Amino acid sequence: MPDLKDRCIAITGAGRGIGAAIARALAADGARLTIADITGEDARQVADAIRAEGGTAIAVAVDVRDRAAVRRMIDETVKAHGRLDVLFNNAGIAQTKPFLDITEEDWHTVTDVNALGVLIGMQEAIKTFRAQGGGGKIVNTASIAGKQGYEPLAHYSASKFAVVALTQAAARAFGKDGITANAICPGVVATPMWKIIDQGFRDTGLTRTENEAFDMFAAGAVLGRPSAPEDLVGVARFLASSDSDFMTGQSLMVDGGMVFV
Numbered sequence: 001m002p003d004l005k006d007r008c009i010a011i012t013g014a015g016r017g018i019g020a021a022i023a024r025a026l027a028a029d030g031a032r033l034t035i036a037d038i039t040g041e042d043a044r045q046v047a048d049a050i051r052a053e054g055g056t057a058i059a060v061a062v063d064v065r066d067r068a069a070v071r072r073m074i075d076e077t078v079k080a081h082g083r084l085d086v087l088f089n090n091a092g093i094a095q096t097k098p099f100l101d102i103t104e105e106d107w108h109t110v111t112d113v114n115a116l117g118v119l120i121g122m123q124e125a126i127k128t129f130r131a132q133g134g135g136g137k138i139v140n141t142a143s144i145a146g147k148q149g150y151e152p153l154a155h156y157s158a159s160k161f162a163v164v165a166l167t168q169a170a171a172r173a174f175g176k177d178g179i180t181a182n183a184i185c186p187g188v189v190a191t192p193m194w195k196i197i198d199q200g201f202r203d204t205g206l207t208r209t210e211n212e213a214f215d216m217f218a219a220g221a222v223l224g225r226p227s228a229p230e231d232l233v234g235v236a237r238f239l240a241s242s243d244s245d246f247m248t249g250q251s252l253m254v255d256g257g258m259v260f261v
């Protein structure tokens with residue numbers, strides 16, 4: 001079991017879904033958590049639940065597109081926990097649109113959160129890691145859509161390819177500082193995000209019934225079932241701990257066997 005005791009970890013998009021599951025598990029391992037989300041109330045509920053279970057957590061409302069807010073999130077983490085050891089850039093949004101219908105506005109809506117938000121998070125965390133000394137870890141949430149382009153998710157896929165690229169570039173840029181950057185690529189995870197994607201498939205006439213798109217995609221996993229948020233906990237624990245110290249620039253597929261790269 002990796003030793004995460006007192007490791008200071010901030011997770012964006014941790015108010016629900018994959019981020020919340022990772023946060024609760026790492027807090028149970030003894031890490032000190034910052035639960036960050038654009039929906040402050042969701043972040044507060046997750047932090048309250050962690051504290052009720054005997055863990056350490058603060059909640060911060062943050063929009064990852066807003067550099068000043070991201071800076072505040074990191075500063076509040078350092079104030080509450082003493083330092084920042086790991087930042088999970090996990091916040092993300094999905095939008096389902098047929099390729100020819102994607103507008104400039106749609107492009108910016110999706111990529112501003114999923115790609116620019118990750119760049120800002122990485123930059124602000126890396127500044128703090130360098131000022132502190134002793135290295136640090138970036139863990140980004142990419143996707144199977146960071147390795148394959150999907151219809152009707154072209155702009156979402158492009159934003160996740162960007163996450164993989166940012167992960168590789170930062171690994172090359174900051175290895176000399178002892179800073180690692182890796183990414184997790186989930187497959188089809190039962191979270192509120194997939195409800196939005198599933199609705200989008202129905203709205204565009206690609207599927208008819210609820211969960212049809214979810215079931216269709218999940219059927220591609222050789223392990224024979226869709227993912228639950230908890231399926232991402234093991235890799236998150238590994239990437240947050242010293243067990244992954246000699247690994248950087250990697251984007252790990254944790255998708256039940258959907259995409260082999």
Ligand SMILES: NC(=O)c1ccc[n+]([C@@H]2O[C@H](COP(=O)([O-])OP(=O)(O)OC[C@H]3O[C@@H](n4cnc5c(N)ncnc54)[C@H](O)[C@@H]3O)[C@@H](O)[C@H]2O)c1
Pocket residue numbers: 012013014015016017018019036037038039042062063064065090091092093094113117141142143144185186187188189190191192193194
């Ligand atoms: N669910 C899946 O099947 C799946 C698959 C691959 C990758 N992912 C990625 O995993 C990550 C988490 O997804 P999820 O399924 O848990 O989604 P989710 O919608 O359940 O949770 C995402 C969280 O991010 C928050 N958020 C959205 N925009 C934000 C912003 N601008 N600033 C701060 N917080 C913001 C939301 O409020 C929400 O709490 C995302 O990056 C997503 O793209 C999900």
